[in-house]
Amino acid sequence: MRFDVSKYVAAAAVLTVMLNAATVEAQGDATAGRQKVLQFHCETCHGLDGIAKLPGAPNLAGQSPDYLVQALQEFQSGARQNGIMSLVASKLSDADINDLAAYYASIKITVESPK
Ligand code: HEC
Numbered sequence: 001m002r003f004d005v006s007k008y009v010a011a012a013a014v015l016t017v018m019l020n021a022a023t024v025e026a027q028g029d030a031t032a033g034r035q036k037v038l039q040f041h042c043e044t045c046h047g048l049d050g051i052a053k054l055p056g057a058p059n060l061a062g063q064s065p066d067y068l069v070q071a072l073q074e075f076q077s078g079a080r081q082n083g084i085m086s087l088v089a090s091k092l093s094d095a096d097i098n099d100l101a102a103y104y105a106s107i108k109i110t111v112e113s114p115k
Contacts (some may be wrong), residue, residue: 007103028065028095033103040088050107062109068101 037043045054050061060068074080075089076097092100 013029028069028100028102029097030099030102030106032098033101033106036100036105040091040096040100042088042100045084046104050104050109060104063105065101065105067095068104072097072101 009067037046037048042054045052045057046060047053050059050063052059071080072089072092075082075085076092078086089097
């Protein structure tokens, strides 16, 4: 029997991509993120459950962690500006941003489209 190594190489490449994707998502610590939500009072506006408590604040529950990290980094750099969020983000470290994003992203949501 001939041993076709190319199949295994392809499978290994797919697995590597999947593992890398998993690592990106696992960058932050959701448990630490929950503590940091309370520490920085994000829940006042975004809720501890990620459902906004103010009409002008967005829901964060179940949002993609990459999107959340990017939004917070943009508030920090000034690429995105908002009086409240620019101030809030200026106090966050990279680890805080990853943990906060991991927490809000880990909240399970269900949706129901209108009939
Ligand atoms: C006083 C209210 C308030 C607090 C406290 C607050 N936010 Fe916000 N946040 C807002 C508002 C309002 C916006 C919408 C800003 C805009 O229009 O760009 C926002 C936007 C965001 C966004 C972008 C969401 C999107 O859909 O683009 C993220 C992420 C976010 N906040 C995370 C946090 C985190 C994490 C904390 C705590 C460290 C926090 N916020 C604290 C009011 C608040």
